[in-house]
Amino acid sequence: MSNRSGSNRPEWLQQYDLIGKIGEGTYGLVFLAKIKSNRSKSIAIKKFKQSKDGDGVSPTAIREIMLLREISHENVVKLVNVHINHIDMSLYLAFDYAEHDLYEIIRHHRDKVNQAINQYTVKSILWQLLNGLNYLHSNWIMHRDLKPSNILVMGDGEEQGVVKIADFGLARIYQAPLKPLSDNGVVVTIWYRAPELLLGAKHYTSAVDMWAVGCIFAELLTLKPLFQGQEVKATPNPFQLDQLDKIFKVLGHPTVDKWPTLAHLPHWQSDQQHIQGHKYDSPGLYSVVHLPPKNSAYDLLSKMLEYDPRKRLTAAQALDHEYFRMEPLPGRNALVPPQPGEKIVNYPTRPVDTNTDFEGTTSLQPAQQQASGNQMSGGMAGAHIMGTRNVPRPVHMVGGMQRMQQQQNMAAYNLASQAAAGMSGGAAMNPGNIPMQRGVAAQPHQQQQQQQQQLRRKDGMGMPGYPQQKSRRF
Amino acid sequence: MDPDATFTLPSLLCEEDDSSLDHQVKIKVSQPRSDDDQYIRSLIERETQSNDSSCVICDDESTKNWFKCARLDAVNWIFSTREIWGFHFRTAYLSLTYFDRFNSRRVIDDGKEWAIELLGIACLSLAAKMEEQIVPSLSHFKAQGYIFESSVIQRMELMVLTTLEWKMCGITPFAYLHHFFSKISDECDCNEVLVSKAIGFVLDFSKEVNLMDHRPSVVAIAAVLLACDDQLTRNTLECKIGVVSSLYSLEKECIYNCYILLKELETKKNNTPDLNSFDLLRNNWSKSSNIGIKRKLTYNGFEQKCPVQKISRRL
Numbered sequence: 074m075s076n077r078s079g080s081n082r083p084e085w086l087q088q089y090d091l092i093g094k095i096g097e098g099t100y101g102l103v104f105l106a107k108i109k110s111n112r113s114k115s116i117a118i119k120k121f122k123q124s125k126d127g128d129g130v131s132p133t134a135i136r137e138i139m140l141l142r143e144i145s146h147e148n149v150v151k152l153v154n155v156h157i158n159h160i161d162m163s164l165y166l167a168f169d170y171a172e173h174d175l176y177e178i179i180r181h182h183r184d185k186v187n188q189a190i191n192q193y194t195v196k197s198i199l200w201q202l203l204n205g206l207n208y209l210h211s212n213w214i215m216h217r218d219l220k221p222s223n224i225l226v227m228g229d230g231e232e233q234g235v236v237k238i239a240d241f242g243l244a245r246i247y248q249a250p251l252k253p254l255s256d257n258g259v260v261v262t263i264w265y266r267a268p269e270l271l272l273g274a275k276h277y278t279s280a281v282d283m284w285a286v287g288c289i290f291a292e293l294l295t296l297k298p299l300f301q302g303q304e305v306k307a308t309p310n311p312f313q314l315d316q317l318d319k320i321f322k323v324l325g326h327p328t329v330d331k332w333p334t335l336a337h338l339p340h341w342q343s344d345q346q347h348i349q350g351h352k353y354d355s356p357g358l359y360s361v362v363h364l365p366p367k368n369s370a371y372d373l374l375s376k377m378l379e380y381d382p383r384k385r386l387t388a389a390q391a392l393d394h395e396y397f398r399m400e401p402l403p404g405r406n407a408l409v410p411p412q413p414g415e416k417i418v419n420y421p422t423r424p425v426d427t428n429t430d431f432e433g434t435t436s437l438q439p440a441q442q443q444a445s446g447n448q449m450s451g452g453m454a455g456a457h458i459m460g461t462r463n464v465p466r467p468v469h470m471v472g473g474m475q476r477m478q479q480q481q482n483m484a485a486y487n488l489a490s491q492a493a494a495g496m497s498g499g500a501a502m503n504p505g506n507i508p509m510q511r512g513v514a515a516q517p518h519q520q521q522q523q524q525q526q527q528l529r530r531k532d533g534m535g536m537p538g539y540p541q542q543k544s545r546r547f
Numbered sequence: 548m549d550p551d552a553t554f555t556l557p558s559l560l561c562e563e564d565d566s567s568l569d570h571q572v573k574i575k576v577s578q579p580r581s582d583d584d585q586y587i588r589s590l591i592e593r594e595t596q597s598n599d600s601s602c603v604i605c606d607d608e609s610t611k612n613w614f615k616c617a618r619l620d621a622v623n624w625i626f627s628t629r630e631i632w633g634f635h636f637r638t639a640y641l642s643l644t645y646f647d648r649f650n651s652r653r654v655i656d657d658g659k660e661w662a663i664e665l666l667g668i669a670c671l672s673l674a675a676k677m678e679e680q681i682v683p684s685l686s687h688f689k690a691q692g693y694i695f696e697s698s699v700i701q702r703m704e705l706m707v708l709t710t711l712e713w714k715m716c717g718i719t720p721f722a723y724l725h726h727f728f729s730k731i732s733d734e735c736d737c738n739e740v741l742v743s744k745a746i747g748f749v750l751d752f753s754k755e756v757n758l759m760d761h762r763p764s765v766v767a768i769a770a771v772l773l774a775c776d777d778q779l780t781r782n783t784l785e786c787k788i789g790v791v792s793s794l795y796s797l798e799k800e801c802i803y804n805c806y807i808l809l810k811e812l813e814t815k816k817n818n819t820p821d822l823n824s825f826d827l828l829r830n831n832w833s834k835s836s837n838i839g840i841k842r843k844l845t846y847n848g849f850e851q852k853c854p855v856q857k858i859s860r861r862l
Contacts, residue, residue, distance in 0.1 A: 129700060130705060143716070162705060
């Protein structure tokens with residue numbers, strides 16, 4: 074596919090060599106591409122599914138782009154570019170590519186190497202995840218959909234082993250009104266959902282993200298989802314009794330004593346029989362995660378899994394926990410422990426479906442697996458990854474690429490040159506050729522610098538840096 | 548909502564439902580939490596980050612007048628469509644900020660009313676996508692004089708998004724009203740009528756003034772002050788805002804000028820005999836309900852909302 078780059082391709086597309094498809098979800102497709110000018114640089118390109126005819130630009134896309142434009146942090150995925158295909162008005166987001174994610178890392182340990190993730194890696198991943206989350210929360214952004222497949226880890230390169238929080242489709246600024254979580258056909262897995270949400274809370278806070286981090290922490294330790302409830306599939310937002318049941322079995326029954334606002338939660342009030350009536354045996358979180366109760370990891374975990382969202386640890390508090398001050402100390406490269414001689418796990422690279430082009434259509438080229446290291450063959454189709462072998466898509470002999478070659482007037486919207494590029498895209502975007510002059514942009518570069526400074530400053534506040542930094546880690 | 552709920556900023560929480568809409572506004576001022584102060588400060592700080600400034604691209608008088616009229620038409624369309632769909636006021640206001648920011652960066656030629664109308668539709672649709680739980684499909688946005696296909700509106704949406712560099716998270720004065728009322732209300736009896744008054748001032752302001760010329764927080768505090776007392780002098784005004792710590796970063800001069808501007812707009816309006824839609828709207832707020840639709844101010848945003856099921860009948 075990469076060698077099919079025609080000279081008359083749209084300008085923005087010409088800067089990339091498309092490798093293939095690496096993911097597919099309700100939002101659309103994700104592709105792997107290389108930047109031609111810098112072949113060592115890989116880019117993940119997320120193509121938003123066309124919104125329903127007549128709905129215009131999808132609200133999810135607007136929110137995600139808007140939030141990603143405002144944030145900049147080492148532990149948050151970086152949006153490099155937004156491209157618009159003006160022919161069909163589809164949107165493409167270009168991100169720095171991350172080779173791994175926690176879903177695959179956990180799976181690799183569980184199914185392939187059959188061995189726990191080493192403590193240094195668990196701690197480093199958790200610390201960086203909290204560091205990114207603390208940044209988001211201090212900028213009043215809630216993620217709302219944290220789960221292992223949304224936590225990326227960078228592969229080989231300068232940023233190797235750096236954790237990146239991704240997928241902001243459901244994220245939002247605190248004060249904005251919320252749509253029900255199941256909206257837009259987006260189904261959020263319930264395993265990481267906080268108890269206040271499961272009990273039907275109308276108001277909730279950034280503490281929902283911390284609950285998810287707690288669940289992910291436990292999963293990193295045990296390689297199994299902590300609360301694997303059976304999801305009730307119905308709309309909108311059905312009561313997830315089984316999920317609560319799984320939680321109560323491990324953490325014990327919540328009480329109004331310990332969680333005073335519990336009494337006001339709709340499902341707690343309405344479902345006397347199942348929720349209030351059922352008595353659960355003594356809690357046994359430590360036996361599930363195989364940690365002694367006095368262990369600092371256990372202490373941190375139990376504070377993230379606090380029932381009362383007001384008492385639940387915040388990201389900033391968690392970063393301060395003694396767990397992170399004890400050996401092994403967390404580091405920037407979560408995948409490679411600093412101690413020489415420690416075993417380094419080679420995680421498989423993402424499977425790439427090289428038969429799919431940017432339009433999502435499949436050609437009849439023979440499959441080529443982008444293989445490296447101990448690449449696993451087949452069976453990689455996780456919740457968010459579409460493996461090479463099962464691509465149930467129509468085959469278009471002359472489809473996608475040919476059509477794309479005609480699309481010359483795609484305008485790149487380069488974030489680096491902000492307004493200027495936005496303007497240059499104007500001609501192509503002009504609906505119905507409205508004659509418009511170019512206005513004077515308000516000093517985009519200066520503005521961007523200011524913004525970055527502000528963000529950097531915010532980032533600096535209360536952001537402790539890696540605890541007890543030791544130069545060998547960097 | 549608990550009828551005894553104290554007056555804290557609900558913005559720190561996410562709300563999933565509209566149940567609060569059915570309750571009368573009841574303002575009971577309590578000590579705002581320090582969290583609120585912090586949040587308000589962060590909002591004010593974020594305003595400065597999006598330091599778009601309006602720039603007059605054209606100094607031809609007739610073009611200016613043409614644009615002013617076209618803008619007014621767009622404003623009126625936005626506000627009447629807001630009412631039909633039961634959107635929040637902040638949604639309408641937000642769409643106007645998009646509108647003004649767009650026009651500070653691009654110029655729409657004289658006589659292209661249809662382009663202004665199309666822009667108004669795209670801005671309202673985008674604002675609704677940012678703020679509302681239920682967003683009608685594009686074909687439901689009926690323009691006054693033209694019929695636009697959905698794909699044309701979508702193109703315009705994209706044009707607005709790129710022109711505004713995807714910075715769609717606009718802050719409106721409505722985000723501040725609660726907080727500011729709670730801060731200066733120990734000296735002034737804060738009630739529903741005053742809140743409605745302040746909302747009315749903000750809306751009248753948005754109709755007449757390029758929103759890029761004034762910071763949302765400044766408009767909000769000026770409207771709150773004017774609602775409480777329309778006889779403030781520069782000194783008494785400074786005295787009042789001196790107690791609001793979250794306002795320290797704002798220039799007193801700007802607040803005073805905005806206060807005077809709002810006051811002038813009101814005087815001008817009161818001297819104009821024909822009631823426009825804004826006056827009608829405002830009259831509706833103070834009588835708590837009429838024409839069979841619950842029109843109540845909600846706590847969470849001070850805004851009225853028509854039940855959604857009314858929509859089909861009204862269209």
